[in-house]
Amino acid sequence: MERIKPHTLSGFMELLPGEQALMDRITDTVRRVYGLYGFTALDTPLIESSDVLLAKGGGETEKQIYRFRKSDSDLSLRFDLTVPLAKYVALNYSKLTFPFRRYQIGKVYRGERPQRGRFREFYQADIDVIGDGSLDIMNEAEVPSIIYRVFTELGLHKFVIRVNNRKILNGFYDMLGLSGKSGDIMRTVDKLEKIGPEKVKAILRGDFGIPEDAANQILDFMAIRGANDEVLESLAGYLGKNETFDRGFTELKTVVMYLKAFGVPEDHFAVDLTIARGLDYYTGTVYETQMTDHPEVGSICSGGRYDDLAGYYTDRALPGVGISIGLTRLFFILSDCGLLNTDLPTAPADVLILPMTEDRAFAVEAATKFREGGVRTQIYSENKKFKAKMAYANRLGVPFAVLLGEDEIREGRVSLKDMTTGSQELLTVKEAVRRVTEAAAVRRAAAPVRE
Amino acid sequence: MERIKPHTLSGFMELLPGEQALMDRITDTVRRVYGLYGFTALDTPLIESSDVLLAKGGGETEKQIYRFRKSDSDLSLRFDLTVPLAKYVALNYSKLTFPFRRYQIGKVYRGERPQRGRFREFYQADIDVIGDGSLDIMNEAEVPSIIYRVFTELGLHKFVIRVNNRKILNGFYDMLGLSGKSGDIMRTVDKLEKIGPEKVKAILRGDFGIPEDAANQILDFMAIRGANDEVLESLAGYLGKNETFDRGFTELKTVVMYLKAFGVPEDHFAVDLTIARGLDYYTGTVYETQMTDHPEVGSICSGGRYDDLAGYYTDRALPGVGISIGLTRLFFILSDCGLLNTDLPTAPADVLILPMTEDRAFAVEAATKFREGGVRTQIYSENKKFKAKMAYANRLGVPFAVLLGEDEIREGRVSLKDMTTGSQELLTVKEAVRRVTEAAAVRRAAAPVRE
Secondary structure, three states, X not given: OOOOOOOOOOOEOOOOHHHHHHHHHHHHHHHHHHHHOOOEEOOOOOEEEHHHHOOOOOHHHHHHOOEEEEOXXXXXXXXXXXXXXXXXXXXXXXXXXXXXXXXXXXXXXXXXXXXXXXXXXXXXXXEEEEOOOOOOOHHHHHHHHHHHHHHHHHOOOOEEEEEEEXXXXXXXXXXXXXXXXXXXXXXHHOOHHHHHHHHHHHHHHXXXXXXXXXXXXXXXXXXXXXXXXXXXXXXXXXXXXXXXXHHHHHHHHHHHHHHHHOXXXXXXXXXXXXXXXXXXXXXXXXXEEEEOOOHHHOEOEEEEEEOOOOOOOOOOOOOEEEEEEEHHHHHHHHHHOOOEOXXXXXXXXXXXXXXXXXXXXXXXXXXXXXXXXXXXXXXXXXXXXXXXXXXXXXXXXXXXXXXXXHHHHHHOOEEEEEOOOOXXXXXXXHHHHHHHHHHHHHHHHOOOEOO | OOOOOOOOOOOEOOOOHHHXXXXXXXXXXXXXXXXXXXXXXXXXXXXXXXXXXXXXXOHHXXXXXXXXXXXXXXXXXXXXXXHHHHHHHHHOHHHXXXXXEEEXXXXXEOOOOOOXXXXXXXXXXXXXXXXXXXXXXXXXXXXXXXXXXXHHHHOOOOEEEEEEEHHHHHXXXXXXXXXXXXXXXXXXXXXXXXXXXXXXHHHHHHOXXXXXXXXXXXXXXXXXXXXXXXXXXXXXXXXXXXXXXXXXXXXXXXXXXXXXXXXXXXXXXXXOOOOOOOOOOEEEEEEEEEEOOXXXXXXXXXXXXXXXXXXXXXXXXXXXXXXXXXXXXXXXXXXXXXXXXXXXXXXXXXXXXXXXXXXOHHHHHHHHHHHHOOOOEEXXXXXXXXHHHHHHHHHHOOOEEEEEOHHHXXXXXXXXXXOOXXXXXXXOHHHHHHHHHHXXXXXXXXXXXXX
């Protein structure tokens, strides 16, 4: 037979079982926490009609899209979860209840150039709250507070959610008579951390013809630092000159107040005037999330407030706020930074039953009882020597083995072997179930991230 | 702005929130039960290199494939989860532990002609056990016993898992001197239920030139009916004439014995000589699952034993046994037959907090406590009249609303309103958490299927 060399496409993450178990723990935590805040789960197709997916048109993203024909249809793979959400909400408007809170965890596709840590297929985990005509600002604080909880429950603690408001930036540039250039300025200022103020100034002056004085004022503005209340106090000095700025200031102050109320500690969020998010559709609060010890990886969770979710499909005003975790990239980063808790048990079973006799009826019976007790149980089915059976248990990494020989069958009990300590005890199945369940609960309480 | 009419592609299931919650309940049950039997979770890319995915080549499936180019790559969307598994096992052979037990729940793609109940994107939920060189037959009974448990826990009880063994069929046709035609015969006999014995005989005679006597013997054989032990007894009458038949008989008898041991009641599995499964790669035990009251929908879960999982990628012998539930189709069928438990609570939250004062600090605090108590909680954030707030609670279908006015804030308590009975009580948050948690547990215990 002619053989094909098996391979997986580059840019596509495919994990080994132990890694996958860790990834699943992370995904499950995200799902559980999202659910805890009253979001409904959505699942939309990975393929959409190209006219729907590309309604917005546009630039870089469009080049990366997986687009193809099947029969007579022009199809595309989704490149984010926001456009499908916009379509869904516009399509089902009359059947939904607003504010509509949905989360979606799913794969998206971007044909980026293959590069370390860049993926062509990756999971996004999004939450969005969509209002019908209007949406209260409290949501703009609740959404990042959910992210705070997600990361904390994952075991990740060294991070800061940076918060800004686009109205403040737009208002400020308007004060300087630069409102037509605010997009260019934001994209330039975004590089501050990477290239430093001198180079940012040079670009503002040279590329965009910003006057010396205005460029200095921009850099002074971006240099505002300090505790959140201090930054707000500095910003208050600009009040009264521009309506948009003033509105942005009030919003930011309100978001900061509610962030505290939602239990996000002061050292986990920072008002940061330098962040703006590239996407045009953000209109107010914006977020980025930085890993404190790893600024080099960039933002691990971003989002913001928008006024018009679905303008390409409907004339209804659907403002919202959303945030997205790139789970595949996050997993890669955590692994790369050595932050995954590799001690976390990832065996597919809590108990491996090893029948030592030819008749395996008792093994099957015991397995059924373990499973009825909620214990993830595997029967080792192969007719191998004892040594091979134990080697299998070790390779699988199961915390417990159950040995069933003539003696155990006669007594109707099981020998429970703790694979970590090597100790062995003769117990009733009921006792063994309790023992294994308690141990599993302890192990499962450990977080998938260890800083 | 030019508007695009939002639409979802035909043949792609996209559910409303309540339906999605039911679908998720079903998927979660499948995942949990699969996990209980010690299977490792896998997640492989939806896109594979076409040379890998189509290594086997072949017929009908190939025509349905979503295949396209991106840059210089020839890519295809997976059309099942078995080929990706074969690739994965061949690729990672040295890093896996055998028997390798994996489950995978994921979307697959087939460009079938649009038709009611046919999907182009659909979920499969597969389990497979792969041996290295050999695999004990006990697995061939355990796998359908897992399916029994899955369906039972879903609340589906009126089903029968039909079991046969290809060796019995091949051996029997060999006895008749028809081994070269066994594929044709199996495909024809497969239509017995639909077209009846007369037409089957006509096809066997006319299309395949099977002699009258042999055709009669085939029909007699397929007419063997009765309780499982009766069918086995009838089959025993053919023993001693063909080695393959005899081996198949022993296997089937062993599988029947273990099915009982694994707790599958006699009325939920049936030895059925008419089933064969179309796919060539099955070599022994085969399964189909029929809904007793709805034979018209065909098999809702099928699979079997194969000797060579990954022959297109590796020269290692990797025998296995697997079974697959088409979840999207199952959901469609359950819905279509009116078997979904639409009384199951599908609201995204257990509690909706309705702040009645301008200051929402207490609402946020209460929400945080509910969530810390594990209660899925939403705060209604919009500044609307009381009536609008209650209407929202009703539309969302939350079981409880929490009303927070001046009185509650002063007393540091919450008014918990049972949305079903309309009764309302002033409680501490802790008491309310307990009340809501107990009620949620009762509701969640209900099964998603109701026959």
